Amino acid sequence: MALARVERLTFTYPETASLALDDVSLEVEPGEVVALLGPSGCGKSTLLRALAGLVPHFHGGRFAGRVEVAGHDTRRTRPADLAGTVATLFQDPEDQVVFTRVAAEVAFGLENVGTAPERIGARVAQALAAVGAAHLVERPVAELSGGELQRVCLASVLALEPRLLLLDEPTSQLDPEGAEEAIELARAAGAAVVVSEQRPDRVLGACDRVLFLERGRIVLDAPREEALAWLARHRPAWVPRDAAVPGPGSAPEPSCRIERVSFAYGDTRVLEGVSLEIGRGEVVALVGPNGSGKTTLAKLAAGVLEPGTGSVTRNGRACYLSQDPGRYLVRERAEDEVALAVEGDVSRAREALRGVGLAGLEARHPRDLSSGERERLALAAVLVAEPDLLVLDEPTRGVDPERKDELAALLRAQAPARATLVVTNDFVFAAAVADRSVSTAPEREAALV
Amino acid sequence: MSPAPAAALLAGLVAAALLAERTISVAAIALLLLVVCLRAPAPRRRLYLVGAFVSGFGVFAVSPFVATIGWHVLWSGPTIPVLGRLDVTREELHVALFQGLRLTAVALAFAAYALLLDHDRLVQAVGFARRSVLAIALATRLVPTLERDAAGLVEALRGRGVEVSGLRGRARLVSPLLAGSLERALNLAEAMEARGYGRAGATRTPRPGWGGRERLALALGTLAVVLGALWL
Numbered sequence: 001m002a003l004a005r006v007e008r009l010t011f012t013y014p015e016t017a018s019l020a021l022d023d024v025s026l027e028v029e030p031g032e033v034v035a036l037l038g039p040s041g042c043g044k045s046t047l048l049r050a051l052a053g054l055v056p057h058f059h060g061g062r063f064a065g066r067v068e069v070a071g072h073d074t075r076r077t078r079p080a081d082l083a084g085t086v087a088t089l090f091q092d093p094e095d096q097v098v099f100t101r102v103a104a105e106v107a108f109g110l111e112n113v114g115t116a117p118e119r120i121g122a123r124v125a126q127a128l129a130a131v132g133a134a135h136l137v138e139r140p141v142a143e144l145s146g147g148e149l150q151r152v153c154l155a156s157v158l159a160l161e162p163r164l165l166l167l168d169e170p171t172s173q174l175d176p177e178g179a180e181e182a183i184e185l186a187r188a189a190g191a192a193v194v195v196s197e198q199r200p201d202r203v204l205g206a207c208d209r210v211l212f213l214e215r216g217r218i219v220l221d222a223p224r225e226e227a228l229a230w231l232a233r234h235r236p237a238w239v240p241r242d243a244a245v246p247g248p249g250s251a252p253e254p255s256c257r258i259e260r261v262s263f264a265y266g267d268t269r270v271l272e273g274v275s276l277e278i279g280r281g282e283v284v285a286l287v288g289p290n291g292s293g294k295t296t297l298a299k300l301a302a303g304v305l306e307p308g309t310g311s312v313t314r315n316g317r318a319c320y321l322s323q324d325p326g327r328y329l330v331r332e333r334a335e336d337e338v339a340l341a342v343e344g345d346v347s348r349a350r351e352a353l354r355g356v357g358l359a360g361l362e363a364r365h366p367r368d369l370s371s372g373e374r375e376r377l378a379l380a381a382v383l384v385a386e387p388d389l390l391v392l393d394e395p396t397r398g399v400d401p402e403r404k405d406e407l408a409a410l411l412r413a414q415a416p417a418r419a420t421l422v423v424t425n426d427f428v429f430a431a432a433v434a435d436r437s438v439s440t441a442p443e444r445e446a447a448l449v
Numbered sequence: 450m451s452p453a454p455a456a457a458l459l460a461g462l463v464a465a466a467l468l469a470e471r472t473i474s475v476a477a478i479a480l481l482l483l484v485v486c487l488r489a490p491a492p493r494r495r496l497y498l499v500g501a502f503v504s505g506f507g508v509f510a511v512s513p514f515v516a517t518i519g520w521h522v523l524w525s526g527p528t529i530p531v532l533g534r535l536d537v538t539r540e541e542l543h544v545a546l547f548q549g550l551r552l553t554a555v556a557l558a559f560a561a562y563a564l565l566l567d568h569d570r571l572v573q574a575v576g577f578a579r580r581s582v583l584a585i586a587l588a589t590r591l592v593p594t595l596e597r598d599a600a601g602l603v604e605a606l607r608g609r610g611v612e613v614s615g616l617r618g619r620a621r622l623v624s625p626l627l628a629g630s631l632e633r634a635l636n637l638a639e640a641m642e643a644r645g646y647g648r649a650g651a652t653r654t655p656r657p658g659w660g661g662r663e664r665l666a667l668a669l670g671t672l673a674v675v676l677g678a679l680w681l
Contacts, residue, residue, distance in 0.1 A: 052643050054639055054642065054643060057642075058638075058639050058642055078642075078648075079642045079643055080642055080643075080645045080646060080647050080648040081645075081648055083643060083644055083645030083648065084645060086643075087643075087644075088640075088643045090636070090639075090640055090643075092636065094633075095633055095636035095637055095640065096636065096637065096640035097637075098583075098587070098637065098640075098641060098644075098646075099568075099569045099572075100567075100568055100569055100590065101567070101569045103569075104569035104570070104572075104654070105569075107654045108644060108646075109644040109645055110652075111651050111652050111653055111654060112644055112645030112646050112647075112648055112651050113645045113648065113651075114648075114650040114651060114652050115652055116652065117652050117653060117654060117655045118655065120652070120654045120655075121654065121655070142593070142597070156644070160644075266490075299604075302608060304604055304607055304608055317610060319608060319609055319610060320607075320608030320609075321608060322601070322604060322605050322608060325605060327598075327601065327629060328601050328602050328604075328605035328606075328625075329625065330602060330606065330621065330622065330624075330625045332624075340606070340609060340611050341609040341610055341611060367628055367632070378605075381609055382608065382609055385609060385610055387610075391608075
């Protein structure tokens with residue numbers, strides 16, 4: 001008997017005309033791992049929310065059809081009452097943290113679902129150990145790196161030992177090793193898993209079945225092998241590719257030279273004696289495990305941070321695009337946002353918006369754009385300045401494979417005009433865009449240049 | 450120390466500051482709370498201390514002009530419609546100093562609560578009104594969260610070569626900061642609902658028992674209230 005059943009579900013968010021989900025039907029069997037794929041904005045997150053009961057309870061909107069999870073009709077059962085049976089890991093780990101310390105954060109869900117007090121400590125420790133985060137138990141959440149926080153959030157849902165685990169891009173901030181572990185852990189938990197991913201290589205190897213959504217409709221629901229064949233025929237960008245990341249190499253005519261820099265946040269030393277050169281005309285991928293100092297090195301390269309010791313020299317203007325840039329938009333019109341970097345030159349801003357595929361959205365409020373569109377808006381906001389050094393920090397987080405190919409093509413096309421440093425753990429993207437790669441992994445620090 | 454008795458001690462000091470009638474007593478309580486706040490790391494405490502002193506000084510600076518007490522006039526100014534004649538008396542200055550110190554003491558007590566207490570353990574320790582305590586704990590986190598978001602905004606703008614400077618430049622960040630925090634609040638509420646918040650039958654992580662320090666803090670908090678009411 002199916003653990004979850006969706007029957008002819010059609011849903012529209014309040015104050016919007018377009019359907020977020022359009023006549024969706026599916027069943028999820030106990031223990032099954034289902035990969036949920038599809039372009040940004042196709043309804044993946046909405047479908048996960050419907051399975052958790054958050055659509056329509058939390059969001060409102062027009063809901064037709066029926067969703068049943070473990071025998072509960074989600075329209076008659078509050079999401080809080082489904083918690084424990086269903087556990088959801090949301091896209092943005094920063095936005096789901098309630099407490100200030102890791103132990104309390106993982107215990108929160110257990111307390112809510114009424115776990116016996118004497119068992120809470122053991123379940124917290126077990127879940128943290130399972131995701132390789134046992135050492136973080138007493139750490140303040142605010143001090144964790146993005147990847148560490150994502151592990152803690154995963155531990156929070158695994159601790160509930162749910163029957164249905166809903167994962168919305170659970171590996172977006174994890175290094176490849178961590179991502180593989182996360183999917184395996186979800187599978188090993190014995191729960192049915194529905195996992196939405198923008199990096200198909202991370203999930204297609206571990207799933208039993210694939211759903212592909214487009215414009216709110218399921219266009220493919222098939223076992224993995226059959227789905228791979230369908231993807232190869234109809235959506236080739238989604239087929240897992242070999243990620244042959246180019247090797248270290250050396251920089252032609254360095255445009256940015258980082259020499260023996262060290263940096264610490266308070267007492268926590270992040271970089272020690274690191275050197276790196278980036279040449280004009282080349283794209284360098286900066287890779288390395290979570291918490292190894294990639295973002296810090298990128299900020300030093302762009303001049304957003306100043307090194308504690310050592311030196312950074314740059315030729316010309318540098319621009320830096322932070323992680324999750326859609327969060328840091330300040331103006332009320334897209335074109336004004338982009339024009340900020342060029343002293344209000346709106347015509348250049350419009351051209352830059354066209355370049356990233358946002359023509360026609362010039363007058364929209366940045367916060368009214370979808371998350372994918374916000375990311376592209378932020379990219380336009382740095383490209384418009386035509387920098388001599390462009391530093392992008394995890395630019396493919398939450399970006400679907402087709403958009404990722406477009407981004408790689410755009411960066412490659414503009415590469416001769418500048419030096420480009422891309423911080424990424426997306427090896428497929430790194431292979432597509434970079435001329436060479438450098439790693440912040442401690443054992444390879446000596447070979448950074 | 451357990452956060453609940455520490456919070457009770459801070460509440461006792463606030464009550465004493467509000468009940469005390471002598472300026473010197475309120476000043477002593479404010480000074481004691483300042484010493485406590487100085488135990489927090491410098492970068493974190495800066496914003497709270499600035500907030501406490503600016504609000505206290507604001508009361509001291511404004512209230513002589515709107516109060517009308519005393520007869521020892523120190524300065525006499527023009528007549529303003531609605532407010533009448535502006536003047537400052539010795540008695541008004543004394544009351545302004547007293548009220549300013551009171552507000553500073555209350556703000557410093559909040560700063561000590563926000564900076565030094567473990568809010569997670571406080572929420573877990575409370576046996577009643579847990580939802581309200583959690584709401585207070587989340588509201589307390591608003592200041593550091595806004596601070597972090599503001600730093601992120603400034604950094605993102607610097608990354609585009611746009612420097613944020615001056616009062617006007619910083620004022621422009623207020624609207625995106627508020628919009629961002631509303632968005633964050635909605636996402637957090639959704640995540641809490643999905644994790645069973647508000648469901649009947651919730652349990653609590655067992656908390657360690659109280660020792661001598663906790664009992665002493667509770668006794669001192671009670672003593673502060675009694676002293677404030679009777680002798681200060």
